[in-house]
Amino acid sequence: MQRGSHDIEKEIEFEGNSKIIAHDSEGFEAGKQNEVDVVRKFIDRKSQERDINQRLHLVWYCMEMNSRPIQQAEKDFFSTPLQVPVVAIVTKFDTFLQDVQQKLEESAEEEDQEVDDDQVEKLAEIQADVQFERHYKGPLNNMKHPPKAVVALSEVHKSSPDDSRLARLINETLKVLELTETELQRKERDFYDLSTFFATAQNADTKVKLTTSASNGLNWNYDKDHSKPMFRGGPFIKTWDTYWTHPKSGPQAPVALICLLEKHLDNSRHYIGDPKSSDFSEVKGGNPDLLRFCKWEQRVADTTLIMEKIHVFNIKDEKTLEALIKWYSQRSGTVTYIRKEVIRLYQQRKSEKYQVPKQWSRSIAQPLVDIVCNRPVEVPG
Numbered sequence: 001m002q003r004g005s006h007d008i009e010k011e012i013e014f015e016g017n018s019k020i021i022a023h024d025s026e027g028f029e030a031g032k033q034n035e036v037d038v039v040r041k042f043i044d045r046k047s048q049e050r051d052i053n054q055r056l057h058l059v060w061y062c063m064e065m066n067s068r069p070i071q072q073a074e075k076d077f078f079s080t081p082l083q084v085p086v087v088a089i090v091t092k093f094d095t096f097l098q099d100v101q102q103k104l105e106e107s108a109e110e111e112d113q114e115v116d117d118d119q120v121e122k123l124a125e126i127q128a129d130v131q132f133e134r135h136y137k138g139p140l141n142n143m144k145h146p147p148k149a150v151v152a153l154s155e156v157h158k159s160s161p162d163d164s165r166l167a168r169l170i171n172e173t174l175k176v177l178e179l180t181e182t183e184l185q186r187k188e189r190d191f192y193d194l195s196t197f198f199a200t201a202q203n204a205d206t207k208v209k210l211t212t213s214a215s216n217g218l219n220w221n222y223d224k225d226h227s228k229p230m231f232r233g234g235p236f237i238k239t240w241d242t243y244w245t246h247p248k249s250g251p252q253a254p255v256a257l258i259c260l261l262e263k264h265l266d267n268s269r270h271y272i273g274d275p276k277s278s279d280f281s282e283v284k285g286g287n288p289d290l291l292r293f294c295k296w297e298q299r300v301a302d303t304t305l306i307m308e309k310i311h312v313f314n315i316k317d318e319k320t321l322e323a324l325i326k327w328y329s330q331r332s333g334t335v336t337y338i339r340k341e342v343i344r345l346y347q348q349r350k351s352e353k354y355q356v357p358k359q360w361s362r363s364i365a366q367p368l369v370d371i372v373c374n375r376p377v378e379v380p381g
Contacts, residue, residue, distance in 0.1 A: 008023050008025045008038065008039060008042050009023070009042070010023065011023065012024060017201065017203055019197075019200070019241070020198075020201045020202065023042070023046075023056075025039045025042075026038075028073035028074075028076075028077070035073075036073065039077075040077070040080075043056060043082055043083070043084060044082070044083060047082070047084045048083065056084055057084060057177065057194055058084055058086075058087065058173065058176065058177060059082065059084055059085070059086040059087070060086075060087050060089050060169075060173075061077065061086050061087070061088045061089065061147060062089045063089070063090055063091070063136075064090075064091050065090045065091065065092050065093050065095075065096045065131075065132065065136065065152065066096060069135045070135065070136065074139075074140065074143070075143070078140070078143035078144065078145050078147070079143070080144075080145060082145070084180075085147075085177070085180045086148060087147055087148060087149045087150075087151060087169070087172055087176055088136075088147040088149070088150045088151070089151050089152075090136050090150065090151070090153065091156075092153075092154075093132065093152040093153060093154045094154035094155045096128055096131070097124055097128045097154070100127050100128050101120060101124035104120050104123060104127075105120055108120070132152055137150040148176040148179075148180070149172040149173075149175070149176055151168050151169045152168075153165070153166070153168075166204045166205060167205050167207070167208075170198075170204060170205045170208055171208070173198060174195040174198060174208070175195075177193070177194040177195040177198055178194070178195040196235050196239075199211070199235075199239060200212065200235060200238060200241060201241075203241075206308070207373050209240060209308070209311075210308065210369070210372050210373050211369050212235055212239045213235065213236055213237070213239040213240065213304045213307060213308075214300055214304045214365060214368050214369050214372045215365040215368075216234060216235040216236045216239070217232075217300035217303060217304060218296060218297060218300045218364070218365045218368055219360055220233070220236060221296050221299075221300065222296070222360050222364075224296070225292070229262065229266075230262070230266060230303075232257075232261060232303060236300075236303070236304075237254075237257070237303070237307050239307075240307045240308065240310065240311040241311065242310045242311050242314075242315070243314070243315070243316040244256070244257040244321070245257075256318055256321075257321065260318075260321060260322050260325050261303060261325060264325045264329045265299065265302055265303065265306075265325070268329055270329070270335060270336075270339055271298055271299065271339075272291070272295055272339065272342055272343055272346060273291050279343065282343060282347065283343070283346060286346070287350065289355075289356050290346065290349055290350060290354060290356060291346065293356045294343075294345060294346045294349075295342075297342055297367075297368045298338060298339065298342040300368065301342070301368060301371060301372050302328070302329070302338060304372055305328070305334055305338070305372065305375055306325055306328050309324055309328070309380065310324065313380075323380075324380055327380045328380070332378060332380070333376055333378055334375055334376055334378050337375060338371065338375070342371070345367055345371070
């Protein structure tokens with residue numbers, strides 16, 4: 001919610017991404033209660049829409065970080081409850097940090113003190129963090145109806161999917177959506193929760209997509225035997241929003257994708273436990289349940305990282321798709337990395353006498369998520 005003339009009713013779509021619809025309000029001028037009332041009425045109405053596609057799910061309340069404390073506008077806005085969660089975003093933290101650093105340098109020069117750039121930078125970070133906690137996060141959290149999270153943003157203009165400066169905001173948004181949604185609301189969407197939808201819709205942070213894809217892939221295949229086909233559907237592959245999972249591509253597109261993945265991945269000798277693999281002796285005679293679980297982790301990781309490549313390179317024709325999958329399974333360094341990491345994980349668990357949990361929980365996927373998110377950066381060739 002920034003200053004300026006904005007029509008809050010107008011839908012804003014991001015370029016190349018129609019899955020997230022935003023509404024931008026007019027800024028809150030001091031003493032103008034009408035602006036706050038317009039926004040609150042809009043939120044109340046849109047949060048009660050029966051159509052999930054028209055419903056408002058979250059509010060990002062933006063304010064610029066400067067020397068001023070929380071204003072009356074914030075006090076008014078957070079004085080009564082809302083039907084949707086709010087994440088407060090304090091922008092331009094980096095600009096404020098630069099101002100603090102400049103003042104420290106000027107003060108040192110006025111007193112003829114030697115300036116140590118590293119020391120001044122560290123001191124500026126400490127002072128800026130104190131100001132953020134004292135003048136923004138603390139007061140906001142002490143409001144009558146506080147935001148669910150308070151996030152400071154820096155250097156947003158430098159953000160990219162692989163080096164996201166929005167990671168904190170995205171992760172806090174995911175947590176808020178997950179915690180505020182009821183089980184009944186999840187059932188309305190066939191158990192797809194809002195956090196999964198948001199992870200799929202956003203394109204600002206690749207690691208969020210990797211986490212969502214890998215976690216869902218392991219969850220959907222958790223109890224399966226390897227004699228049954230691997231489930232490749234839902235957010236496991238749709239997180240990546242590729243041509244092969246888009247509704248407009250028709251029903252044959254996902255079928256072609258899954259057939260190629262099964263053809264070149266599922267019977268590959270590079271999976272741990274294959275009797276003809278060079279390191280079969282390392283897993284021979286171990287816990288069969290643990291081996292089964294680790295093998296699923298390996299297969300989920302491979303599918304997730306292939307989907308990432310399809311997404312990044314925007315592959316739309318079947319010949320190129322098959323070439324990519326063959327390259328990954330036969331020549332890529334990534335497939336070797338995944339195999340080595342899963343074998344390491346298997347050996348560690350074996351030595352710890354690890355028992356695969358009977359019931360699924362998200363924490364079970366964390367070791368796999370860590371492996372996937374630390375994958376090597378590699379271009380097919």
